[in-house]
Amino acid sequence: MLEISGITKSFGTRRVLNDVTFSVAPGKLTGFVGGNGAGKTTTMRMILGLLSSDAGTVTFDGAPLTAADRRRFGYMPEERGLYPKMKVADQLVYLARLHGLSAAHAKSNAEGLLESLDLSERANDPIEDLSLGNQQRAQIAAALVHEPTMLILDEPFSGLDPIAVDTVVGVLGDYAARGVPVLFSSHQLDIVERLCDDLVIIASGEIRADGPREQLRSEHSTNRYELVFTGDAGWLRETPGVTVLDFDGGYALFDVDDDQTAQQVLQRAVAEGAVTTFTPQHPSLAQIFKEVIS
Incomplete structure (x- = not known):
């Protein structure tokens, strides 16, 4: 269980997060939605320790997050961050090895993800030669290859066609079924509604709604x-x-x-x-x- 409690953040005189509180449960797909500048990416960066908060706490399974915890998280930023001239499979193996997996384990995980995400035929292509949609799928694979204990994905469906969306939805659903908490942001509300178990809506740095999808629909x-x-x-x-x-x-x-x-x-x-x-x-x-x- 990931719990964000009372997170507040200001940049100068501008408050960008105000008492942000919500949780991401094990085995649940939690959709995190809000307009541009609402505070989604800032919140995610705080969870990952890329930004410090002015107040509040972030805990995982009841304990404060440590650097070791965060290294086991899978993170996909909105901006693509893979090495453009590196082959897709080599990139995934390299990242898995950085997380401590053996060469054989890393290779096996990379091959499995490439197959699951329909990228096997592009395994030996440089990242820069892929279409934007395939680059997005490679970025998702990079977030998953080290068998993370928590997934934080910023706009994972951006640039994907409907078939690719279904493919990614299936992969993320498999991870959730294993008990992994999954937090993902998206502007595509129809996808969020179809996919998420729980929903968090943020606007102007404040949580406006939070809870199970069907409960919110009923309320x-x-x-x-x-x-x-x-x-x-x-x-x-x-x-x-x-x-x-x-x-x-x-x-x-x-x-x-x-x-x-x-x-x-x-x-x-x-x-x-x-x-x-x-x-x-x-x-x-x-x-x-x-x-x-x-």
């Missing part, structure tokens, strides 16, 4: 329902406490003032036809994001 949901039945739902327009948002014969999307009104709508629909669907509509991550940062 920010409105009394919005979708009705599909064999009758005609035109009567909804005249029902007190109901605001119809979309309507087409036996289909209606509507808001209600309270749960009692929703039950009254359901009872009438059942009385007038066979109900196929009557379900509450939870907000998307994009909707939650806009709500909490406004």
